[in-house]
Amino acid sequence: MAEPVYDMMVPVLARWAMGAAAAPVATAWQPVLGQDPAVAELRLLALGGQFLDAMVEAAVPASLKAFPPIPQLALPPVPEALAPTIRRVLGQLKEVRALGLVHLLARRGYSLNPADWMPTPQDDVPALYAPWQDWAAAIAAGQETLPMAPDAPLSAENWHDFGPATRLAAFVRLRHSDPAGARALFENRRRHLTADERLGLLDVLGADAGPDDVPLLRDIASTDRARKLKELATLLLSRQETGTCDGAMAEELTGFFAIEPAGAAGGQQVIKAMPLKTQAQKNARWRLLYQVPVLDFAAALSLAPTDLARLWPWNVDERLDMDFISMAARSGPDAMLPGLLQAVLANGPPYRRDYDALAERLPVAARARLARAPLAAEGRLAFFSALGLLAGGGELDDVVNTPAFRAVLAARTAEDGLSASNLATELLALGLIATPRAARQAMAALEQAGYLAADSRLDMLRLNIALEKTGAQE
Amino acid sequence: MFTIDGYAFSIGRKAITIMKIDPGIVEQLAVDQASLRAGLGLAKPAKWSGLGHSPDETLLWGECAGSGARPYRVMVDARDMGSKCTCPSRKFPCKHVLGLICLCAGQKAPFTPGAPPEWVGEWLARRRPKAATTPAATARPAGTPPDLEAARQVQQAMPDDPKAEARRKEAARKRAGETTQAVYDGLRTLEQWIGDQLRLGLASFVDNMPERCRQVAARLVDGKATALASRVDELPARILALPAGARLQASVVELGKLVQLACAFRAQPERPDLRRLVCTAETRDTLLVHPDTQSVHAVWEVLVSQQHMQRDRLVVQTTWLLNLGDDGPRFAMLVDFFSKGAGMQRSSLFTPGAYFTGTLAFYPAPFPLRAILREHAALPSADAPDWPAGAPPRAAINAALLAEPWRLEVPLMLPAGRIMHDEAKQLWWRAADGSLTLPLAGDVPPVWLGTDLARAIGLWAHDRLALLAARSAWGRLYHG
Numbered sequence: 001m002a003e004p005v006y007d008m009m010v011p012v013l014a015r016w017a018m019g020a021a022a023a024p025v026a027t028a029w030q031p032v033l034g035q036d037p038a039v040a041e042l043r044l045l046a047l048g049g050q051f052l053d054a055m056v057e058a059a060v061p062a063s064l065k066a067f068p069p070i071p072q073l074a075l076p077p078v079p080e081a082l083a084p085t086i087r088r089v090l091g092q093l094k095e096v097r098a099l100g101l102v103h104l105l106a107r108r109g110y111s112l113n114p115a116d117w118m119p120t121p122q123d124d125v126p127a128l129y130a131p132w133q134d135w136a137a138a139i140a141a142g143q144e145t146l147p148m149a150p151d152a153p154l155s156a157e158n159w160h161d162f163g164p165a166t167r168l169a170a171f172v173r174l175r176h177s178d179p180a181g182a183r184a185l186f187e188n189r190r191r192h193l194t195a196d197e198r199l200g201l202l203d204v205l206g207a208d209a210g211p212d213d214v215p216l217l218r219d220i221a222s223t224d225r226a227r228k229l230k231e232l233a234t235l236l237l238s239r240q241e242t243g244t245c246d247g248a249m250a251e252e253l254t255g256f257f258a259i260e261p262a263g264a265a266g267g268q269q270v271i272k273a274m275p276l277k278t279q280a281q282k283n284a285r286w287r288l289l290y291q292v293p294v295l296d297f298a299a300a301l302s303l304a305p306t307d308l309a310r311l312w313p314w315n316v317d318e319r320l321d322m323d324f325i326s327m328a329a330r331s332g333p334d335a336m337l338p339g340l341l342q343a344v345l346a347n348g349p350p351y352r353r354d355y356d357a358l359a360e361r362l363p364v365a366a367r368a369r370l371a372r373a374p375l376a377a378e379g380r381l382a383f384f385s386a387l388g389l390l391a392g393g394g395e396l397d398d399v400v401n402t403p404a405f406r407a408v409l410a411a412r413t414a415e416d417g418l419s420a421s422n423l424a425t426e427l428l429a430l431g432l433i434a435t436p437r438a439a440r441q442a443m444a445a446l447e448q449a450g451y452l453a454a455d456s457r458l459d460m461l462r463l464n465i466a467l468e469k470t471g472a473q474e
Numbered sequence: 475m476f477t478i479d480g481y482a483f484s485i486g487r488k489a490i491t492i493m494k495i496d497p498g499i500v501e502q503l504a505v506d507q508a509s510l511r512a513g514l515g516l517a518k519p520a521k522w523s524g525l526g527h528s529p530d531e532t533l534l535w536g537e538c539a540g541s542g543a544r545p546y547r548v549m550v551d552a553r554d555m556g557s558k559c560t561c562p563s564r565k566f567p568c569k570h571v572l573g574l575i576c577l578c579a580g581q582k583a584p585f586t587p588g589a590p591p592e593w594v595g596e597w598l599a600r601r602r603p604k605a606a607t608t609p610a611a612t613a614r615p616a617g618t619p620p621d622l623e624a625a626r627q628v629q630q631a632m633p634d635d636p637k638a639e640a641r642r643k644e645a646a647r648k649r650a651g652e653t654t655q656a657v658y659d660g661l662r663t664l665e666q667w668i669g670d671q672l673r674l675g676l677a678s679f680v681d682n683m684p685e686r687c688r689q690v691a692a693r694l695v696d697g698k699a700t701a702l703a704s705r706v707d708e709l710p711a712r713i714l715a716l717p718a719g720a721r722l723q724a725s726v727v728e729l730g731k732l733v734q735l736a737c738a739f740r741a742q743p744e745r746p747d748l749r750r751l752v753c754t755a756e757t758r759d760t761l762l763v764h765p766d767t768q769s770v771h772a773v774w775e776v777l778v779s780q781q782h783m784q785r786d787r788l789v790v791q792t793t794w795l796l797n798l799g800d801d802g803p804r805f806a807m808l809v810d811f812f813s814k815g816a817g818m819q820r821s822s823l824f825t826p827g828a829y830f831t832g833t834l835a836f837y838p839a840p841f842p843l844r845a846i847l848r849e850h851a852a853l854p855s856a857d858a859p860d861w862p863a864g865a866p867p868r869a870a871i872n873a874a875l876l877a878e879p880w881r882l883e884v885p886l887m888l889p890a891g892r893i894m895h896d897e898a899k900q901l902w903w904r905a906a907d908g909s910l911t912l913p914l915a916g917d918v919p920p921v922w923l924g925t926d927l928a929r930a931i932g933l934w935a936h937d938r939l940a941l942l943a944a945r946s947a948w949g950r951l952y953h954g
Contacts, residue, residue, distance in 0.1 A: 017722055019675030041672050042665060042733050046879075049730015052723055054875050058937055060911045064894040064902055070924035070948070080949070084827075088592070114921040115948050139923055142899070424599060454528065454590035457599040 002055045004028055009056075012048055022048075067139055068146035071131040075111040079470050085463045087116055088456065092428055099125060100432040101460075103392030108467045126392070127169035134163025153177070156188050164197065172204050179208070183216060195226035202229060206236040208334075214240050238293035238331045245292055250300040253288040256281075259301060259311075271301070271311045273320055289323040293331035305333055309340040314347035322354045329358035341366055350377050351385050359389040368394040371433070375402040380422055382407070383429035395435045400442055405430070409449045424457050431460025436468035495552070495579040500572045501622045503555060505565050510620040513572025519583035521573070523849045526586045534578055534585065535594050538570045541758050543808035543846040544793065544824065548574045549594045551601075558597045562812050591852070592825070653698045654743045657752055660697020661736040664690060664706070668729050680721045683710035691785075702752045705882075706732070707785050712882070715915070716936055724936050728882075735880040747839035751880065755809075756837065758846055766838035769848065770802030773859055776828045777931060777943045778954035787814050793824045794885065794942060794954075795834070795845075796931065798859045805885040805931075806834050806845040826943070826952035829853040840877035843885070861929050861945060863887070867910060871934055883935035885942075891930060893923050903930065903939055915940040918953050927951075 008028050015022040023033050023040035029047055033040035078086055090098055098117060105112060106126040114132065119125045121137040131149065138146045150158050154170035162170055175182035186201050193201070202220065205213060217240070220233035238244040256276075262268035276282050298305040309328065314321055325348065328340050341362065344355075351374035359367050367390060374385035375396075382404030386396065399405055408426050411417035418426060430442060439461050446461075447453060453462075504510035516538060523545065525536040532552050537545035538559075546561040548570045557571040577583050590598075667690040671679045679686065687706050694703035713724045739748045746756060746764065761767055777794040784790060788811050795806040808824075832850025836842040864870065864887020874884040890906040893914070901914040906926070915938035922944065930944040944951040 013722060013726065016672055016726065017675060017677045019673055019678070022672075038669050041669060045668065045672065045726065045730045046733040046737070047730070049727045050734070050875065050879050053727045053731075053937075054872055056723075056937070058913045060902070061896040064896055064904065064911070066892055066894050067923040069926075070921065083949075084592075113948055114924075115919070115946075115951050118920050135924060136920060139920065142895070420600070452528070452530075452532065452590075452598055454533065454595040455598040456592070456595035459595075 002051075005051055006056065009048060009051065012044065065142075065144050068135060068144065070114055070135055071146065071148075073111045073128055073131060075106065075109055075128055077113050078105060078110045078467075082463060082466055082470065083113065083116070085459055085466070086112070089428075089431075089459050089463055090116055092424070092456075092459070099123070099392060100387055100429070102126065102129070104395075104432055104464070105467070107395070110467070121165060127172065130165035130169040131163075133165035137164060153181075154185065156185060159189060168200050168204070171201055175204055175208070179210075180212065183213060187216060190220075195229060198224070198226065198229055199232065202232055202236075206232065209236050209240065211240060235293075235331060238295060239333045240295075242293075242295045242299050245296055247296070247300075249288055250292050250296040253285070253292050253297055254300040256285045256288070257301065259303070269311055271303075271308075271313055273313050273316060285320075286323055289327050292327075294328050294336065295331070295333065297327070305336045306339050309336065309343040312343065314343065315349075318349045321349050322352055325358055326354050329354075329361055332361075334361075337361055338366070341370060345369065345373060348373075350374075351382075351389075353388075356388055356391070359391060364393040367391070368396060371396060372398075372402075375399065375404040377403060380418065381425060381429075383426045383433065387429040387433050390433055395438075396433050397435045397438050399430060399434050399438045400445055405442065405445070409445065412450055427457045428460050431458075431462075431464050434461070434464055436465055439464040495575060497576065497579040498622060499555065499579070500575050501620055503567050503575070504572055504620040505567075507620045507625065509565050509567075509569050509572060510622065511625040512569035514576055514622075514625050516569055516573025517576035517580060517582060519577070522577065522583060524591070524851060525577070525583055526588050526590070527578075528590050529587050531587075533590050533594060533598075534574060535590060536574050536577070536585075537850075538573060539758070539848070540570070542810040542812075543844075544810055545847060545850075546570050547593050549590075549597055550574060551598070556601060558601070653753060656698040657743070658740065660694045660699040660702070661739060661752075663693050663697065664699075664702070664732060665736055667693075668733060671729065676722055676725050680713070680725055683713060683725075688785075699752050700754050701750065702732075702735070704784055705751070708782075712936065716938070720936070727936065731880040731882070738880070747837065747878070750837060750839075750844075755844075761835055761837060761846060762848075764838060768802065768836040768838070768842055769833055770797065770799075770806075770836065770845075771831075771833045772797045772799030772802060773829060773831050773853060774798065774806070774834070774850075775858065775861075776824045776826055776830075778826050778952055779824050780954050783814060788812070789814055794933075796861070796943075798829075798862065800862070802834075803836060803842045804862070804864060804887060805843060806836070807843050807885075808847060809844055826954075827855070827950055829855055829858040841874050841881065861887070863889070867912070867934070883933045886932050886934050886939070888927075888930040888932060888939075891927050892925075893918065893927070895923075903927075903932070903941070912939045914938065919951070921946075921948055922951055922953065 005028055008026055011025045012022040015025065021037060021041060023030075023037065023044050026033065026044050026048075029044065032047070033043050086101075089101060093101060102112060102117065102119075102125055106128050111128060118136065119129050119133050121133045121140070123129075123133065125133070134149075135146055147161055147163065149162050149166040149170070152158060154162065154167060154174050159167070171182060171185070174185065183205065186205060190198055190201075205216075209217065214237065217233045217237040221230050221237055221244075224230050224233065234244055256274050258272045258274060259269050260272045262270040276285065294305055294308065298308050301308075303311065308324075312321075312324060325340070325344060328336060332340060337358075340358070344358070355370060355373070359370050362370060371386040371389040371394075374382040374389070382402075383399075386404075390396075404426075407418060408423065408430065411423045411426075417423075427446075431439060434442060443458065443461050443465065446458065451458060500510060500513060504513065521539050522536045523539075527534050533549065534552060535547070535549040537547055540546045540561055546559055548557070548559045550557045550571060557567045559568045559570045561568055561570055563569070578585060667686075671686070687709050691703040691707040694700075694706060709728050713721050713728065716724050735748070735751060738745075739752050742748060746766070750756065756764065775796045775798055777796050779791060779793045781789055781791050791810045791812070793808040793810075795808065797804050797806065829852070830850045831853050833848040834845040835848050836845045865873070867886045867888055870886055871884050874881055888903065888905070891903050891910075892906065894902045894904050894911075896902065901918065901923075902911055903914055904911045912934075915935070918941055922941065925946040925948055927944040927946050930941055932939040932941045940954075942952070942954050
C-alpha cells in the first residue's frame with residue numbers, strides 16, 4: 001500500500017529540491033490537497049513529511065558485521081559496590097593520571113570495567129589489559145574475530161596466534177624466564193616486523209640488557225633500517241661498552257672538569273667543575289653531557305663509572321647536577337644506579353621532572369625511595385611528583401609524617417597554602433600512592449584537621465581503604 | 475558567637491551542631507528583607523524533600539521544589555554557615571538556603587541523619603572555609619537591615635482578596651488572548667516562509683539553512699511563538715548533523731512537522747501541549763493544578779542528562795528517566811533552563827545510573843513525556859527493579875507519531891541486540907532475532923561494540939537511533 005506513495009514521493013522530492021511545484025505530480029493525494037496551489041504545497045509537505053518519517057526505512061546493507069566480543073581479563077572487575085566511587089575518581093583524573101588508578105587496582109587484584117575505562121592500543125598499561133588493547137586494535141582495523149592468546153610461552157611457531165599487545169606481554173614474560181630464548185626469538189623474527197614492533201621488543205630487551213646482548217645490539221645499531229631502532233640500540237650499547245660516541249667529544253667534555261684531591265690529606269679525590277666564562281661554554285658543556293655516554297665520560301676521566309656519582313661536585317651548580325643525573329639515567333650502566341640513587345638522595349637537588357627518567361631505570365623498591373624525596377619538601381605538588389616517580393610501581397607507607405602532608409593539612413585553611421586545584425590534585429595523588437595503612441592514617445589526620453568525610457576530594461583515599469576491605473591481593 | 479537554648483553556636487572553625495540553630499541567624503545572613511521574607515515562605519515541609527544532616531551535625535541539606543523540573547539542591551555547612559544552592563539566584567545566600575535554615579531552626583520538619591549525598595561532597599571539595607563573619611553583614615547594601623519579625627508579620631498578613639484574584643484572572647485571560655492572536659500572525663509568517671523555501675528549492679534551503687531559519691525565528695519571537703522560534707532556530711543543527719545524503723528528506727520531514735503543528739494550533743489554540751510547543755511551557759504551579767496533569771509514583775532510573783545551549787545563551791538540560799514501575803508513561807523527560815555558568819550543569823545532578831522513588835507530574839499531552847519532579851527519595855541500586863520490556867520499536871514509533879505528528883524524537887526500549895557495522899563503518903543496532911535493524915546516529919563508547927546488549931534504550935529521530943543506555947554483561951551502559 002505504501003509502495004505507490006513511495007514511488008510518488010521520488011518526483012515530489014526532486015521537484016522540491018529544484019524549487020518546482022510538486023502538488024501536480026502527487027496524484028495519490030490530490031483529493032486532499034485542495035485547489036489553492038500554495039495551500040496544496042503545504043498540505044503535501046505535511047503529508048509527505050509524515051510519510052517519510054513513519055513509513056520509509058533506511059536500506060540495511062547485506063554485509064553487516066559484528067565486532068568481536070571484549071575478552072575477559074585475568075583479574076576480576078572491581079566489586080559493584082565500589083563502582084560509583086571508581087567512576088567519580090575517574091572523573092577527577094585527567095587522561096594520563098587515570099593510569100595511576102589502573103595500576104593501583106591491578107596491584108590490589110582488580111581490573112576496571114570497560115564501561116568506565118578502556119585503554120588504547122598505545123597506552124602503557126599493566127600487561128593485564130593487553131587483551132583489551134588487542135581488542136581495541138581489532139575494532140579499529142575492522143576485524144571480525146579476535147584470536148585467543150595461547151597460554152604457552154611465545155615462540156616462532158605461535159607468534160601469529162597473539163595480538164600485538166598480548167604478544168608484547170608474552171615477550172616480557174619470556175625475557176624474564178628465558179633471556180637468551182627471548183633474544184633468539186627477537187633475532188629470528190625481527191626481519192619480518194614493522195619498525196614500531198621492533199622498537200617495542202627492543203625496549204623490552206633493553207630493560208635488562210647485559211653483555212650477552214651486545215652482539216645483537218651492535219647488529220641493530222649498524223644495520224637496522226629504522227633510525228629510531230638504531231638510536232635505541234646505540235643507547236643500550238652505550239650502557240654496556242665504551243666507544244659508542246666520538247672519542248674527541250668525551251675528551252672535550254673532560255676539559256670542563258678536573259680531578260683534584262679532597263682535603264689537605266689528599267687521600268681522596270673529587271671531581272671539580274671548571275668555572276665557565278661564557279654562555280657558549282655553558283651550552284657546549286650541556287650539549288656534551290647530553291651526547292657523551294657515562295662510560296666514555298668515566299673512561300676519559302680515568303674513573304670507574306661507579307665512582308662518578310660518589311666523586312661528583314654536588315650542590316655547586318644545580319643545573320649541572322641535573323644534567324649529570326639525566327646523563328646517568330640515560331646511559332649509565334645498571335651497576336652505577338644504586339650508587340647514583342644514594343648520592344642523589346643524599347646530595348641531589350630538590351625534585352625535578354628530570355628525576356622521572358632516573359626512576360624509570362630503577363627497580364620498584366629503589367623507585368619508592370626516590371619517590372619519597374619530593375615529600376621531604378613542601379613542594380607545591382609533592383604527592384603528584386611522587387606519583388610520577390612511582391609510575392605505577394609500588395606504594396608508599398610513611399606519608400603522614402612528611403612536610404608534604406603537613407602542607408596538605410594546612411592548606412584547608414591557610415590562605416597562602418596550596419591553591420584549591422593543587423590541593424585537590426595532591427589529595428588525589430596521595431590516595432593513589434599510599435598503602436592502605438598509610439591511607440587510613442592520612443584519612444584520620446585529615447578528618448582531625450577539619451576535612452569532612454563527605455569531601456569528594458577524599459574519594460581516592462576512601463577507595464584505597466575500601467579496596468583493602470574487599471580483600472586486596474598484593 | 476550566639477546562643478539559643480543553652481547551645482553555643484559560633485560562626486568559626488570549631489565544630490558546632492545544627493540541631494538547635496538560632497532562628498535569628500537568618501536575619502544576620504539575609505542580604506535584604508525580600509530574601510528573608512521569601513526564605514520564611516519556603517520554610518514549609520511540603521516544599522522540601524531529602525532533608526538530612528551529617529552524623530556529626532555539621533552539614534545540613536535538602537531539596538526544595540523550585541520553578542524548574544528538578545528541585546534545587548541546598549546545603550549548609552554549620553561550622554561557618556557557608557552555603558550553596560543550585561538555583562540561579564544571584565543573592566547569596568538565596569531564599570532556599572534561608573528556608574532550609576529556618577526549617578531546621580524551627581524544627582518544622584525531620585532531618586534524617588546519614589552520609590551526605592554526593593553533591594554535598596562535591597560542594598565541600600570546591601569550597602574554602604570562610605573567615606569567622608557572616609557574609610551578609612559585609613555584603614549587604616546600605617539601608618534598613620532585614621527584620622525577622624517584620625517578615626513573619628508579612629507572612630501572616632496575606633489575606634485572600636477575591637476581587638484582586640478575579641482581576642488577576644481576567645488580566646491573564648486577556649493576555650492569553652493577545653498572545654494567541656500574535657501567534658496566529660507568527661504562524662502565518664512561518665507558513666509563508668515555508669512556502670518560500672519550497673519555491674526557492676530545498677537544495678538551496680539545505681545550503682543556507684542557518685541564516686534563513688534565524689530570520690524566521692526572530693519573527694516568531696516577535697509573534698510570541700517563543701518555543702516554536704527555538705525549534706526553528708535549532709532545525710539547522712539537527713539536519714546538518716545528518717549525512718549529506720539524508721538532509722533533503724530530513725528537511726521535508728522537519729518543515730512538514732512545522733506545518734502540522736501550525737494547523738493543530740490554529741484548530742485548538744487552548745490545548746496545553748500545543749501551546750507549550752508554540753509559546754511557552756506552563757509554570758510549575760499551573761501544571762500542578764491542571765486537571766489533566768498525570769502524577770505517577772514509581773521507581774525511576776536516570777538514563778542520561780544532556781545539555782545544549784540555545785541561541786539566547788540559555789542552557790537547556792534534558793534529563794531522561796526510565797519508569798521501572800508498571801503504571802504511567804515508560805519514559806519521562808525533565809527539562810531545565812539556566813543561564814550559562816549558573817552552576818546547574820554539575821554532572822552529579824541526576825547522574826546516569828542513579829535510582830530514586832518519586833512522583834512525577836507529567837505535562838498534559840497525547841504522548842506524555844515532559845514532566846517535573848514533585849518529590850523523590852534516593853534508592854540504593856540493589857533495590858532497583860529490572861528493566862521492563864517495551865513495546866515493539868516500530869509500533870512505539872508509530873504510536874507516538876500518530877499521537878503527535880510534530881514530535882521530533884521518540885524514546886524506545888529495544889529488545890536484545892548487538893551493534894554491527896557496515897563497510898562504510900556506519901554503525902547499526904540489530905535485534906538478536908534479526909527482526910529489526912536500525913541505523914545509529916553517531917558513535918558509541920567502545921564497550922558497546924563488543925558485547926551483547928540484553929536491552930537498550932535510544933532516541934529515535936530522523937530515521938536514526940541515538941543510544942542512551944543499555945544492559946550488558948558488563949553492567950549498565952550509559953551514553954550521552
